[in-house]
Amino acid sequence: MVALLARLALWPRRDHAREELAELLWPNVDVGTGRRRLRQALSMLRVILEPPGKDPWPVVQADRLCVRLIPGAVACDVHHFETHARAGRREAALATYRGELMPGFFDEWIHDERMRLAALHDRLVGTADIPIGTVPSAAPTGPPAQSVPPPGAAVSAHWPPLAAPAYATSYFPERAQVERLRRAVLSHRLVTLLGPGGSGKTRLAVHLAHQLQASTATHPFATATASPAGWQGPVVFVPLAGAQSEEQFLAAVQAALHIQATPASMENLLTRLEGQRALLVLDNVEQLCGGAASLVDTLATRLPLLHLVSTSRLRLGLDGEREFLIQPLPVPPARGALKDAADSPAVALFVDRACAVRGDFHLSERNHQAVIELVRELEGMPLAIELAASRIRAFSLAHMLNTLRSGASAPGRTPGLDLLSRPQQRPALQSRHASMQRTIAWSWQQLTAQQQQLVGAMTAFPGGCDASMLGAVRGADDVGAGLEQLHAHSLIREQATEAAASTLDEAAGAEEPLRFQLYVPIREFAAAQFDPQSHARWRRRQREWAIGWLSAMPATPPLAWVRSELTNLGAAFASAADDGAGDDAARLVWRLQALHEGVTLPASTLAHASAALHHCADPSLRSRGCSALSPWLLTAGDTPHARRLAEAAIDCAPPDGAVRAWALCALAHVHWRGALSAASAVQPWTQEALRIAEAEDDPDLLGSVLTIVSLVRWGLDGDAEAARASSARARAVWEASGNRLGVNLARHNVAVFDFRSGRRTQALDSWDEIAAEAEVLQDTRRLAITNSARATALSEMRRWPEARQALRSSLRQSWQAMRLYDVAYDLWNLPRVLAHLREPEDAQCLMTFAAQLWQQRFGTLDRGDWRHVAKVERMAALHADKRTLAAAAARGRQMPLAEAVALALRE
CATH class of the missing domain: 3.40.50.300 (P-loop containing nucleotide triphosphate hydrolases)
Structure with a gap:
């Protein structure tokens, strides 16, 4: 607080930017923390300088951007000293000087001011007469770095002009x-x-x-009013x-x-x-x-x-x-629009360098997604982007992407680094930038053998790691110092994990550990430096870490924390598939089964997990793995594969017990959600699963079985009250176990059945509470599903604009997480709303698309589904002619998924 007051008092007529103050006063903290500390310091300063009373005298003035002192509110002896010195009043200046500025404070800007004022004092002591205007002085509105130097320091013709390199290429700084x-x-x-x-x-x-x-x-220098x-x-x-x-x-x-x-x-x-x-x-x-x-x-x-x-x-x-x-160039969001790509410095750099090699290259609707993926794969690293662009004449964007991605999983080979080199050798002066391989090799040679081993162990964590994670793989306790050394060599970067921090702190009650990550080209280079036995050892230990980490999850798993480790979990499944470690894969996916409703696994992770399960030798363990994996495959849109795994879970399960109950629950879930069987066919499985679950001491099992029982109960005879009772019982089970995610799932189902029973206002109020809880838990899927259910209710109430808004919110969240089942569900429901809002062409186009998508990915449509399609088409026909609607339907049959989503989200 004292340093803050000094900063304001030394330059009282200046508007001090909040970011600048925070960076000067707390240089080693992130921007958010610095701003919070500044707010606290300002509050305390006002309490001291502006004590409460009838007529408080204002001293500090602050707004959202700047902080300043009220003119004349504070007097500063530094100003008196410098005023006398500038006026040539030597004795008065020396009498005003109070000694070293702010002794005991070691901020660098304070040290600079201290040295400047001390130098000015020394000149006054050693000079009999000071000509007016020749004594150095800080500009009253400028920071310390802009102080006017003593005589003789002015720019002269003897100083050489700036001889920095002149580049022929454009620069795209952030x-x-x-x-x-x-x-x-x-x-x-x-x-x-x-x-x-x-x-x-x-x-x-x-x-x-x-x-x-x-x-x-x-x-x-001669200008006293120079710009700060x-x-x-x-x-x-x-x-x-x-x-x-x-x-x-x-x-x-x-x-x-x-x-x-x-x-x-x-x-x-x-x-x-x-x-x-x-x-x-x-x-x-x-x-x-x-x-x-x-x-x-x-x-x-x-x-x-x-x-x-x-x-x-x-x-x-x-x-x-x-x-x-230095930070990498900002990259556009995944699946960003053409405008997002055009606004990105990383994309601008790639396009500029690509045009230099191939004059006809330009950013377009057709290629902008591939360019976005490429610069994201290269992590915004300027040299890597330039080198990739230099190969555009010989390689397509898709080929470059595949090559770079294969390099991350090919120890001993460097296909990505081989690509990131200039096709022709540049002059010797610039040869160190001719390839990423050569650039990284220099840094690698500066490391000790122990440091190189640490980098090698880090290749097992493509998503980054903290010291404890790396210690589990490296087999050493003291890796913190090694990470610090690697960071000093600029070979690893610190990861920002703010999204997961609050959840982690609440769940574990511990301070968030620092996480570090290898740059992708460095990871590929390091992986090629070690033998297969070393990699096999690191991969096995990384899987052991993942299983132990998932086993220690609390009753309410912290979803953001889990999402932050999805890349590392994907690596664990990939290594299990490559190493034939089926038992490890089964244990991993089983530990993840409780997170199915809140976490989306990437398609590549699902593929690796499925492949690895074939190597699982323990029948019960394999049954558990297949049971846990099948609902994820259904959500991803692979219904046939989900069904095969659910059936394999039944085949491998013992005749009774919890393993069979989970298998029955998975089979019922896939058949019911995937519209593969009627409720009457699914009911025997749910009843048997419920009988077993009630005899087992497993709240997750009983809650999951009761959830599918409630859905099947509704599907059998539309008995909303009986279905609601099963969901309410599931809620009680999860409340007793402390699983807030399960509780919110059950509350959602209860709200659905309340609405079906005519309690509409109660249901809408419940969904508001459920959405608020989902926000706290960072449960993005529950939030999307709640919006989707709300949209269905609003449609029933004929509140069409609100229904469209709710469906768009749900679709946007599901699309961002690539949950194909939820995306398809929202696209199925939106056309009816659009038809009522008199947007017939969009309604027809999306209805045709959604019907085709559902049949391709989730099973056949029944009579009720076709009646829904026919009703939308009849309503669209009220506001458009047959020819227009036929063209819209044809467009829907040929439309890619991304285009359909963009159409649905268009304002």
């Missing part, structure tokens, strides 16, 4: 990142721009150097890619500064830069293999007005070093 770096360089004297090879460090540093040089030209956004001083770019020793480092800096003295020495640099406010951009300091740190430290320590920016794959490890981790 503006927010450029702005953050600019603020860091202006506010801190030593900034290290960190990132792996190919992340765009040099290009970003060059861009910033030109930007700051331009601001210097616009706002020279500008840099005031020369900018010097120093290329160090070829420097391998301290002597070569010194020679490179001397050359950049046009110093002719030989031999090159630190004293030459200190003499040239002493008393000068300048910015040195040191590019590729990691080439010195650690030798640069002492040289940079000497420059920073001996030259208090000098600012330094270094680009490196390795941290320098110096006191006062401000680390700036």
Whole structure:
């Protein structure tokens, strides 16, 4: 709070951006935490400076963007000191000086101000007369980095012009990142721009150097009202890619500064830069293999007005070093629209470089999805995107995608890295960027054998991991220090896990562990460095970790936490299929069965799990695995496969007991939901399953059986009250076990049967409560299904606009999670609503599409279903002619799924 007040008081006439204040005061926290701390500090500051009373005197003024002091509300002795100094009143200035600024505070910006004011005081002490206007002083509205330097530090003709590399290609920076770096360089004297090879460090540093040089030209030292956004001083770019020793480092800096003295020495640099406010951009300091740190430290320590920016794959490890981790280019969302792709810097970079190779290439409706997938696969890494674009003449987008994806699962081979290389060797000066393989190899050679082994173990976790997870695979306890070292080498990146943090904290009551992830090209490179036996050991231990992790789930599984591990779970199923570890796969899918309603498994994971189950030798274990997997396959739209697995579960199950009950429940679920059998055919299975479940001490089993019993009960004779009673009983079972997900599922079914019984208002109120609980539990499927049920109820009540809105909300959520069953269900119900809203063409088109989709993926339509189709078509015919509707139906039969969803969601 004291530092905040000092910052505001030193520049009282300036609007201080909230983000800038948070970054200066708490430089090592994320943006959200910094903003929260700033709000707390402002609140405390107001309590102290503006005590409550009848007529409080306002001091601090703040809005959503900026914070400032009320003019005249605060007096600051620094201003009195500098005012006297500027006016030439030496004695008055010295009398005002109170000694070192804010002793005991070690913030870097405070240190910079402390040094500047101390230097000004020393000049006053050693000078008899100070001519008016020649004493250095901070601009009253500028930050400390913009203070006017002492006489002799002004830009002169002796300073060389900026000699940074000039690129012939366009640059597509992420503006927010450029702005953050600019603020860091202006506010801190030593900034290290960190990132792996190919992340765009040099290009970003060059861009910033030109930007700051331009601001210097616009706002020279002599202008007292210089813009606070500008840099005031020369900018010097120093290329160090070829420097391998301290002597070569010194020679490179001397050359950049046009110093002719030989031999090159630190004293030459200190003499040239002493008393000068300048910015040195040191590019590729990691080439010195650690030798640069002492040289940079000497420059920073001996030259208090000098600012330094270094680009490196390795941290320098110096006191006062401000680390700036470069972020990949932003990528568009998966399955994003053409506009999303066009607005993405990563896509813009790919298209620009692809056009340079193939002049007819352009972004279009036909290829934008493939381009989105490609830049997402490359994680927005600039060099990887450029190298992929350079191969566009020889390889299609689909071929590149398949090659990159195969590289992630092909230890010993590097197809993705082989693709990411330029078709022709570039000049020697730029050869280090000719391939990702060569770029990564340099970093790999800097690692110790133990560090390399740690990277190898991390390849078992494509979705990232924390220290405990990696320790389980590596077989070592102390991996935290190793992760820190790998992060310092820019080989791994810290993962953001805020979405799962709250759920994790509530479920486990523990602080969220730090997670790290390998960049995809680095993972492929590392996988190729180890023998098959090492990979087999890491894969087996990773599966053991996954089984243990799922076994420790609480009664209410934290869905966001589970979703954050879906990539790692997918890797576990893939390795089980490759290694023939069917028992591991069965245990994994069985532990996941309680999450079927809340988590969607990707199609690739389902395929690997199904393949691995064929290798399961234990019949009971295989039955459990098949029972758990079949509902997921049904939700994914693979009804035939779901039915085969459910039948296999019955065949493998013992004649009685919980295993058979689960198999019967799965078989009934697939046949009922997949419209494969009538309720009368399914009822014997549900009754037998209920008899077994009531004798077992398994609340999940009993709750699941009661749920399918209630649905079948409704299907037999439409007895909503009997069905409601079964759902209410399931709710009681899950409440007793503490499973809030199960409780919300049962409450939803009770609401459905309430509506069918005529209690419409009660049902709608219940769905509001269920949706609120689903939000808390982050149960996106329950939220979608609740919206879908609400839409059906609103349709029955003829509230068509509200029904359409609810269906669109449900469809949007289901499509995002790729739950095909739910998508098809919403597309089936929407045409009736559209027909009532007098949108006949869309209604006809989507009805034709939905009927065809349902038959292809979920089974045949019965008479009631065909009556629904006919009714929609009759209503559409009231508002359009036959020819128009025939064309709409033809379009629906040929329409891809993504296009149908886009049509349904169109406003």
